[in-house]
Amino acid sequence: MNNEATPLWQHRSNRMRLLLWVGWLILVALFLFCWQVMTRDTIWAFVSDAPRQAADLGGRMFPPRWSYIEKLWIPLWDTLNIATLGTLLGILFAIPVAFLAASNTTPSRLFVRPVALFIIVASRSINSLIWALLLVSIIGPGLLAGIVAIGLRSIGFVAKLLYEAIEETDVMQIEAVTATGASRAQILNYAIVPQILPAFYGISVFRWDINIRESTILGLVGAGGIGVQLQASLNTLAWPQVTMIFVVILGTVVVSEWVSARVRHAII
Amino acid sequence: MVNSADDSGLLAGSKSGAAYPATFKRPPMFIQRAWLRWVLWTLALVWFVLAISTIEVNWTRVAEGLDRGWRFVKGFLTPDFISRWKDIYAGLVESLTMTFTSTVTGVLLSVPVGIGAARNVAPRFIYYVCRSIVAVSRSLQEIIIAILFVAMFGFGPFAGYLTLSFATIGFLAKLLAEDIEDIDESQTEAIRATGASWLQLINYAVQPQVMPRLIGLSLYRLDINFRESAVIGIVGAGGIGATLNTAIDRYEFDSAGAILLIIILIVMLAEYSSGFVRKWVQ
């Protein structure tokens, strides 16, 4: 925000101020209304009991069962594979979708672009856990369902950021390559791809980092990875094992975030 | 000009053109050392083969499932809003109210936490406390938090509300803290020089600079919270996710298709209107 805007923010006209108050009032009223509706069926005895429950849960969760880690190496390997293969699968489909969605590379703004944009929004609106839920019921439980679920969710994310990068490319560079008599494919290869390549790598690594996080819980619905162990431990109320799994997940997430930050830093 | 007539002679006479190399190899883009590039590629290939080989696919099960997959596609194209409408409606109301209340709560709480997690305005001790809150909230999946909150507060949207509020704090406080750390130092200095108190400092120097972005981020988070509210129902934290889970478990793909379409529609609507509001704020 620039300096000139600062006085504007504080000295509003009366009409503006009234509007602002009405806005706040509506917000508060809406909040209270939503609160009422939401907590209609809440059993407050459970809520007031929560501190005791939490203490009880804490007592049962600690100390974590450290020896359980030996059974977690293979699920962890599976989790990493789900995330990485899923990311690759997602990228594979995201690239054509992004080029079809970008207004400067799409073959048709009227027909193809809306379809590509719908694919992006559909993929983005639906969480990978829901995709996993669907896929487990369609192709059965296992790693494959997890990989496809991660892939389907990644298409929208990668394609959205990528098509925005394509739309921001420098027109002059494209014009210059066009002027040499290059074909459409050559223009793509020489003028557009070099410009979006760093963004593309950054987006892919970023999504991989998110996918590591998401793939740790896909097992809750049977789509493989460390979440399967989590589900089993939760079902048998083996809380020390649950804590151990949380520790492993936390470690993995921290490491993947570090790797992703390092790689992105090196690229950009 | 480095060049002179004898240079241009090279161009004109093809006989001396042979002095130039006939091949050109593109310089590597990221990794300069050739051996490192080879090692990395080999490792990647080995990993890929290993990873693919550990996927066990029950192909007969997949073949059976294709029929169900086709039914899902058909269900998605001919969604059934009617037969489960009561459940869908109840789930939707829970999701929407949960989303709104948790976003409001999360934003309100993320403001103090965000200010506390900004190195340039917060005292050292508070800075570390707030940073750890942010770190914990960000590194735990919403689903994992939901599992814990359901265990503590019982099933239902209240646990979901707490989950989303907590996740919102981590998301917003981090970005807010980064924004505050990036603000124009000269403006805080100027206000400080007038002898303003700490609260006045926040109000006059910090708030005007970060407010528009905070509004934009809150709207973005509203959108994320709605999408998440569709998921945490799977572990019992209320919302449309529970309805969806049941529909899929019963193989009622046309109802599931209807729910997914509603989710997509609401997300599209939220994105469109938040873009509009953001333009209006700035």
Added chain:
Amino acid sequence: MLKVSHLSKTYAAGDKALDDVSFDIPAGQVVGLIGPSGAGKSTLIRCINRLVEPSSGSVSLGGTVITGMSSGELRAVRRRIGMIFQEYALVERLSVMENVLSGRLGYVSFWRSFLRRYPAADVRKAYALLDRVGLLEHARKRADALSGGQRQRVGIARALAQDPELLLIDEPTASLDPKTSRQIMRLLIEICSERHLPAIINIHDVVLARQFTERLIGLQAGRIVFDGSPAELTEAVLTRIYGEEDWTTLDNEAEAA
């Protein structure tokens, strides 16, 4: 060589950028195109290789009519026309050599260009051109590592790699300092005379235009208002092109330079 007749361009918004423009350029002639910004200079040269589609009129190069060609034929004719840009328009993230080789894109197949496996003759030619513009040792650097003057030389090498029969040059010096501007202009003129190349140079700097070109075309609001030698470019003509201004200082500068 180049024949432009009755060329007009009206943009979708209704702005008339070019209005019935006609002129001929014989082989080997370097023409300066002058006029205030917005006069249609940039549109005019882009209409010649159809980066901008003209609304009416025709353009022909060495007897081939460019207007009305199919896109395949257009590609083949575009490689005969080299273009040099104001902001250099190099592909910043490719190496200098790849930028020069991209001038050969119209001649090689997609796979050859994709794998960067250009014919040996093309690679030799590209190296020779880099040497000609004095950048041989920079071949492997990335284009965005070069200075403005160096980048414009790469732009020149790229255009020459096409073996052009005509050069279209859009404000070659607008982003450069005065000294580098003169060096670049001198290089362009040298190259044109070496290869007997005709060229159209868009240039808003009247002093430079007078100093380096043999013929000037003045454009005002999309119409040609002057076509003659630099000597004929009197104060009255300049006023007609640019509007009222004290042109004496400009003349002094020209003499000093």
